[in-house]
Amino acid sequence: MADAIDEFEKEAGCVPILHPEELKPQGHYNHGYSDTINRKSHVDDYSTWDIVKATQYGIYERCRELVEAGYDVRQPDKENVTLLHWAAINNRLDLVKYYISKGAVVDQLGGDLNSTPLHWATRQGHLSMVVQLMKYGADPSLIDGEGCSCVHLAAQFGHTSIVAYLIAKGQDVDMMDQNGMTPLMWAAYRTHSVDPTRLLLTFNVSVNLGDKYHKNTALHWAVLAGNTTVISLLLESCANVDAQNIKGETPLDLAKQRKNVWMINHLQEARQAKGYDSPSYLKRLKMDKEFRQKVMLGTPFVVIWLVGFIADLDIDSWLIKGIMYAAVWLAVQFLSKSFFDHSMHSALPLGIYLATKFWMYITWFYWFWNDLPFVTIHLPFLLNSLALFYNFGKSWKSDPGIIKASEEQKKKTIVELAETGSLDLSIFCSTCLIRKPIRSKHCAVCNRCIAKFDHHCPWVGNCVAKNLLLTSKDSTSNLRKHLLRKHPRVMVTQAATSRLMESNDSSKPQLKQATLTTTSAITQRKVNSLVFDYIVSEVQPFSIVEKSTFRNLVEGLSGGKSPVCRKTIMAQMEENFKRMKLTAVEVLQHIEHVCTTADIWTAHHRSFIGITCHWIEPDTLECKSAALACERVRGRHTHDVIAAKISQVHAEYQIQGKV
Known part of the structure; x- marks a missing residue:
């Protein structure tokens, strides 16, 4: 068994990835770049760079200049790596598009592992690059020098989003590599986290398949790796605890060899629950769920x-x-x-x-x-009891708002999210395989996604959510009485909204035939406003207004009106920010209590903090939110730095005593 472990302990070969912020060579490659050269000096003198280095750093103009001068984009470098490989591993989407337009072979093999650009992008977890390469015809089922296809690499390195996308695009969830290993086996052996194992199990993967050479199941590999998280998931999915590998060893035998008490106890309990052992009467009762x-x-x-x-x-x-x-x-x-x-x-x-x-x-x-008298005491008591148990039964057994989707819809959602750059586990549930709407959440108790989730109520054994928070117009509940007595404007607003929705209901037949109307020519001010709204809502860089393709699009749609320049739109952004900040300060002056939330993250070696304010409108009882700040954080993420930044933002909006 030690030989088998050693054989698979060898890490998959890594290729270097060079980012603009970091020139330190990685892996077994050494390009001789100095660690002390900063990003600014590179940008100043990139005109002397060769095309490989320019591709690694995403210098589009330099790459195009060299290609136009006659460089063959299909020509590999001295390490047998093509430009498309370097662009793929560094997530240079524009360069990939350009090189393919100039004749680059999308499935060209190269590098020490004889891999395609798609393999390189998959190893690094670049979902957007995987999507783009597959749009240009890259084949994810091709194997590299280690015998792995892209879905196996994604499972090895824990890239759950890429695993989901590849399966949704038609890759077999039980596909075996040259060693007979499935994605589930690789995830069990290499990834010590819930995903992508949970995702694969949701896709109905075969948990009891054995690999080609050792006949180890996924549970064997999880035990060999000491992966307790995956062991728990596999046992919950009814993995065969008595399966034997080519040496006749069960997962329990391997756990005993590794002397891991936790694994031994859980595997023994699973065996006893399946009746493989003969436990005592008390143990049988304990194992009976x-x-x-x-x-x-x-x-x-x-x-x-x-x-x-x-x-x-x-x-x-x-x-x-x-x-x-x-x-x-x-x-x-x-x-x-x-x-x-x-x-x-x-x-x-x-x-x-x-x-x-x-x-x-x-x-x-x-x-x-x-x-006690029947009419005045017992009868009201019995009637209230009937109402009590009726409402309890409805709360217990009603659908709280379970989000449902067919298998086809789930795969379609995955593809749509991936191709729009939003396949993020914060909005995508890897258990239910659905896009989570706003305010929805996956309930750990019910094991399902619930719309407008509030909490799981143990007193009724159900979730309190969308369908259990509403009060109908004919309701006599205490909630409606409270709203009518204390907040009559809320009920008036609700009634007006209902009438408006009914009047705008597109499902009702139209009494008159719709007619086409012509609009006047779009003005330059309207074009500027639309471009500004697009950049803000889609979080686009200001440099997009300088791209020729974007300018051509705007001019074509607006009848010749050109978008504003970068300098103008940055000034407009600053002006709008100041105006919105003054408005927020004015609104918050009339609010008695607020709640603020903060989030800190790091991107491109820079730290940022975002602060959002939440409050309830006193007249309408509507929950309102406003983003107060999205700023750089200098220094370490220590409590004093974070507290100072939050206090600064609170002071700017004059809400120090309201939080």
Whole structure:
């Protein structure tokens, strides 16, 4: 087994990646560049660079100059690497497009690993480059010198977005490389995180396949790597814990060889749950999930009864009663350690709620039924009880707003997000394979994405979200009464909005045939406004207005009107910022309390902080938000630096005492 481990411990060969901010050579290549040369000096004298170096740094003008002078874009350098490889690994989208237009071969093999540019882009996790190369016909199923295709490389290096895109574009989720390894096996062996393993499992990957040479399943490889995160996922997906490799070893045997107590215990429990071993009667009960659920739900019923029973005993000695209460506490501790699992946080509150109602009704009918009048007491009590259980049942079993999608829709969503540059795990759920709408979230308890998610309520065993937060116009709930009494303007606004939506409902038939109307010629001011809005909303660089393709597009659509220059639009941006800041300060002056959130990130070796303010409008009860700052952070991310920056922004908007 040591030989097998050594064989696969060899890291996949890496090619150098050179960024504009960093000239230090990487991997086994050494281009002899000085570490002390900064970015500015490179930009000043790039006219002397050769085409390989210019490609690595994305100097488009220099590359075009050399190609136009006669350089063959298909010619590899001394390391057998083409310009397309260098552009791909450094994510130079414009250069890739240019080189392919000049005849570069999109699937050209090169480098020590005999890889294509698509392989290089995949290793570095450049999703946008993968998308562009595949649009130009790159084949993701080609294998490199190590026998891996792109989906295997993406799984090895933990590039979940690329794995999702390749599978959505038709790559087999169970594709084997030359060593018989599937993407799931590589993810289990190399990636010590939830994804991309969770993503692959969602695509219904075969968890019990064995590789070609060792017959190791994904669970074997996870144990060899000590990957506890993936082991838990595979066991939850019913991986075969008794599968044997070519040497007759099970995952449990490998765990024992590595003397990992956690893996041994979990694999033994999984074996016992499947009936491979003969555990004791108590262990069988512990492993029975249905029985554990019944214990968690039933414990509150027994405990509440025992508390009342002991208190009602005709015993004068409170010492004896104290001992009995201590015995009850010890029994609960035993049950919690033996039968309570991670679902306790949702099952136990529900059991407490049901037990409370159960013993309340037992007490009512046993003690009060014969002593109270039916019409004035019992009848209202019974009617309220019916309403209570009706609402509880609706809250328990209603759909809170589950976001659903077919398999075809999921793959289509992945492709659309990837090709628009927005396949980000912050807006894409790798478990449900859907785009998460605003305010939606994947509920860890329900294991599904919920629209307008608020929280998972353990007292009703369901999520409080879109479909469980609404109050209809005919509702007599306390929420509607409160709104009518305290916030009548909210109800008026809601009614007006409903009428407006009904009047604008496009699904209703049109009573008159629509006619085409002509508009007057677009003005230069309108063109400037539209260009400005586009740059702001799409977060585009100011330099886009200087690109000939963009200027041609604007002129063609506007009838000859040219977009403003870069200097003008930067001045307009500054002016608009000052005006919006004054407006925000004026609005926040009338708000009594606000909440601010901050986020810090690093990009291109620079640190930034973003601060957003949230408040509730007192008249409409609408939640409002405004971005207060997106600024550079100098120095380290220490608490004093962060606090000073946040305090500075609070002072600028005069909200220090309102947060």
